[in-house]
Amino acid sequence: MENDSTQGPIVLKGCFLSISLPSESLMKRRFTDEEEIIDEITKEFNLIPQRFISRFATLRSKVYEKILPLHTLKLQRTRARNVYLLPLNETPAFLEKMRGIQAEFGELQETINEYLESKEERLRRIQRYTDKKGISNVLRCPDLASRVHWSLTPVQLSHSFFEDFLAEEEQQAVAVLREELERSRSDVIAKSVGDLQERLGELIQRLAGTLIAKGKNRSRSADSVQRSLTELEGLCASANLAGILGSSFRTAILLTEAVKDQENSEQLETTARSLAVELGYRVLEEDPGQTLSRIALGLKKDLSPRVKALMEELL
Incomplete structure (x- = not known):
C-alpha cells in the first residue's frame, strides 16, 4: 500500500456533528394507538392513514441510511445519540440536503393537518368525543420541522x-x-x-x-x-x-x-x-x-x- 500523504501528519478539518430527528414513536403514539372510544362510538383510535407514517419513516431512513453515510464518519455509537465527523469539504452538500429534509418534514406536517381538518365524519366524531373528555390537540400534527436539528462544532486537529x-x-x-x-x-x-x-x-x-x-x-x-x-x-x-x-x-x-x-x-x-x-x-x-x-x-x-x-x- 503506497502512502498517499505528501503533507506529513494528518490534519482533520471539519465539524463534530450530532443530529436529532423526530421519533417514530411520536407519530405512532399520537395517531395509531389502538385505544377504543366507547362513548359515542366504538372504534380504534387510528387517526391517519398508514401512508403518512410510511412517509415519515422514509424521511428518517433517508438521513440515517443515505445522507449520513455519504458525508460523515461515525465516531461514537450510543443508544441516545451518535457523534459524527463531518469533513470540511462535505459540509455544504450535507447542509443543503438536511435543509431539504427539514422542509420535507414541514410539508408532511402540513399534509397531515390538512387531512385532520377534513370533513371526514369519522374524524369529526372523534373530535366531538375528545372535546367532551377535555383531550386537546388530538387532531393536530406535532411540529415536525422544528424537531429536525443538528449541532456542528468546528474542529481542526x-x-x-x-x-x-x-x-x-x-x-x-x-x-x-x-x-x-x-x-x-x-x-x-x-x-x-x-x-x-x-x-x-x-x-x-x-x-x-x-x-x-x-x-x-x-x-x-x-x-x-x-x-x-x-x-x-x-x-x-x-x-x-x-x-x-x-x-x-x-x-x-x-x-x-x-x-x-x-x-x-x-x-x-x-x-x-x-x-x-x-x-x-x-x-x-x-x-x-x-x-x-x-x-x-x-x-x-x-x-x-x-x-x-x-x-x-x-x-
Missing part, C-alpha cells in the same frame, strides 16, 4: 494547533492540555479510520457474494459495489485520510472490474491477493471468494496490520 493559535508563554502554560488534546486527536482519527475500514469490509463482503452470481446479475451487483466504493473513497479523501486507506479503495475498485470480467479468473485472483497484501493480511486461500471473505472479516474485526502501521507513521 493537527500537531500545530497550539503553535498556530497561542503565544509562546501560553504554549508553556498549556503543555498538559496539549498532551491531552493530542490523545483526543489520535482517538478521533482512529475512530474515523475504523469507520471507513468497517464500511470497506462490508463492501468487500458484498463483492464476495457477487461471485456466486452469473451474467448480467453479477455485473449489476459489482457495479453497485463499485459506486459505493467510489463514494466512500471520496469521503476518505475529504477527511484527509487517503494516505491511510486511499490505495486500498483504488484496488477494491479495480477488483470490481475484475469481478465483472468473468472470462479472466486469473486477474480476479491476482487483484484479490493484491488487496489482501496491501492491507497486511496473509493469503492462504487460492479461491478469490475465500480471500475476499477473509479480508472482509479482518476489516470488520480490527484495524488491518498495514493500516495500523501507517497510522503510527502519520499520527
Whole structure:
C-alpha cells in the first residue's frame, strides 16, 4: 500500500456533528394507538392513514441510511445519540440536503393537518368525543420541522494547533492540555479510520457474494459495489485520510472490474491477493471468494496490520 500523504501528519478539518430527528414513536403514539372510544362510538383510535407514517419513516431512513453515510464518519455509537465527523469539504452538500429534509418534514406536517381538518365524519366524531373528555390537540400534527436539528462544532486537529493559535508563554502554560488534546486527536482519527475500514469490509463482503452470481446479475451487483466504493473513497479523501486507506479503495475498485470480467479468473485472483497484501493480511486461500471473505472479516474485526502501521507513521 503506497502512502498517499505528501503533507506529513494528518490534519482533520471539519465539524463534530450530532443530529436529532423526530421519533417514530411520536407519530405512532399520537395517531395509531389502538385505544377504543366507547362513548359515542366504538372504534380504534387510528387517526391517519398508514401512508403518512410510511412517509415519515422514509424521511428518517433517508438521513440515517443515505445522507449520513455519504458525508460523515461515525465516531461514537450510543443508544441516545451518535457523534459524527463531518469533513470540511462535505459540509455544504450535507447542509443543503438536511435543509431539504427539514422542509420535507414541514410539508408532511402540513399534509397531515390538512387531512385532520377534513370533513371526514369519522374524524369529526372523534373530535366531538375528545372535546367532551377535555383531550386537546388530538387532531393536530406535532411540529415536525422544528424537531429536525443538528449541532456542528468546528474542529481542526493537527500537531500545530497550539503553535498556530497561542503565544509562546501560553504554549508553556498549556503543555498538559496539549498532551491531552493530542490523545483526543489520535482517538478521533482512529475512530474515523475504523469507520471507513468497517464500511470497506462490508463492501468487500458484498463483492464476495457477487461471485456466486452469473451474467448480467453479477455485473449489476459489482457495479453497485463499485459506486459505493467510489463514494466512500471520496469521503476518505475529504477527511484527509487517503494516505491511510486511499490505495486500498483504488484496488477494491479495480477488483470490481475484475469481478465483472468473468472470462479472466486469473486477474480476479491476482487483484484479490493484491488487496489482501496491501492491507497486511496473509493469503492462504487460492479461491478469490475465500480471500475476499477473509479480508472482509479482518476489516470488520480490527484495524488491518498495514493500516495500523501507517497510522503510527502519520499520527
